[in-house]
Amino acid sequence: MSLSHELALTRRTGHPAPTSASPRPSRVRVVGPAGAARPDLRDEDVGEVEGHERDWVAELHVTDLPHGLFPRLGVAFVRRWHRAHLASPHGTCLVARVGGVPVGFALCSLDRRAHVDWLLAHRRRELALPAAAALLRRPRLAVDFLRTRGARYARRLAGRGARPAAAAAPPTAVAVLDAIVVEEFARGRGVGTALVEAFLRRAVEAGAERAELVTKAGAAGAAGFYERRGWTRTGSHTDRDGEEVVTFRVDLTADHRTTTGRPTLRLAPAR
Ligand SMILES: CC(C)(COP(=O)(O)OP(=O)(O)OC[C@H]1O[C@@H](n2cnc3c(N)ncnc32)[C@H](O)[C@@H]1OP(=O)(O)O)[C@@H](O)C(=O)NCCC(=O)NCCS
Numbered sequence: 001m002s003l004s005h006e007l008a009l010t011r012r013t014g015h016p017a018p019t020s021a022s023p024r025p026s027r028v029r030v031v032g033p034a035g036a037a038r039p040d041l042r043d044e045d046v047g048e049v050e051g052h053e054r055d056w057v058a059e060l061h062v063t064d065l066p067h068g069l070f071p072r073l074g075v076a077f078v079r080r081w082h083r084a085h086l087a088s089p090h091g092t093c094l095v096a097r098v099g100g101v102p103v104g105f106a107l108c109s110l111d112r113r114a115h116v117d118w119l120l121a122h123r124r125r126e127l128a129l130p131a132a133a134a135l136l137r138r139p140r141l142a143v144d145f146l147r148t149r150g151a152r153y154a155r156r157l158a159g160r161g162a163r164p165a166a167a168a169a170p171p172t173a174v175a176v177l178d179a180i181v182v183e184e185f186a187r188g189r190g191v192g193t194a195l196v197e198a199f200l201r202r203a204v205e206a207g208a209e210r211a212e213l214v215t216k217a218g219a220a221g222a223a224g225f226y227e228r229r230g231w232t233r234t235g236s237h238t239d240r241d242g243e244e245v246v247t248f249r250v251d252l253t254a255d256h257r258t259t260t261g262r263p264t265l266r267l268a269p270a271r
Helices: 051-064 075-087 112-122 124-136 139-148 150-157 191-205 223-228
Strands: 007-009 028-030 046-048 091-098 101-109 174-182 210-216 232-238 244-251
Touching: 046 191, 051 075, 051 091, 051 101, 051 174, 075 091, 075 101, 075 112, 075 124, 091 191, 101 112, 101 191, 112 124, 112 174, 124 139, 124 150, 139 150, 174 191, 191 210, 210 223, 223 232, 223 244
Parallel strands: 174 210
Antiparallel strands: 007 028, 046 091, 091 101, 101 174, 210 244, 232 244
16 A cells, blocks of 8 residues: 555644645654555655645654754744745755655755855844744853853854855865654655655756765664665764764765766665
8 A cells, every 4th residue: 555545644733724725734643554565656746845844843842853053943933934945045945745745844055054054144143033032032041142142153154154264175065964854654755765865856957976974873763764874974073962973974976977967866775
């Protein structure tokens, strides 16, 4: 039985009913037998996030991947952050849909350096003010923030976090998988793999030479997921929040392109 047949629409409390003019994404849950189905997502089932899906993405990000500073600032801030991210010519968010219903997202930047520079140049104040307001409402997080990130953010806000003059060699274009979440009830069916592959194809199309990501070490992260899908572990370290994290990379070399330039990435081992 296909995944789409095994998924049935259901509403989660708190979601307003869809209108015919602007259908809101619904949460879905698996109601069929779990574990047996092979992925049946097609390339066209993964695409850029649509306007009416953005609130769902922000909520899922905060509830299911509350790592790092931004998700802990709350859904309202995450919505602003995602909006800024998507306004950047180097930021994107891919959504996987089953029967038109979103079941997972991947927030990515296709050129990390250019993306960060764009955000600092165009969205610095728009993000700093709501972040400060969110911190004021969360005193314990504010203390944590000052201890772990205060000096760095102060330099950036003052415009002193600018990069040194570019070196002679052009920098490597690095695409980053910033966040990926699949609805819990849809996991284990290939949705995450489809999102990662779509991200890598997008990265190749954008001219990235390398893709990178960071995930928590141990059960709280997804290192095994990336290892099984062909990513190379490049190191581990303790992050600003004192969490052990693991870094991964994929080199997007010419091997991954056809002669027409279309990427032919298939990193997941065939089963
Ligand atoms: C990680 C995640 C995106 C994978 O999505 P998914 O749709 O379940 O992935 P797929 O169905 O394509 O792949 C499932 C496979 O990955 C493995 N896997 C999934 N999550 C894993 C994890 N956290 N650690 C190790 N392996 C994991 C499954 O065991 C399964 O293995 P198999 O292919 O050998 O059977 C999803 O589990 C998720 O949203 N997790 C919560 C958020 C999160 O941790 N995101 C990653 C942060 S970097």
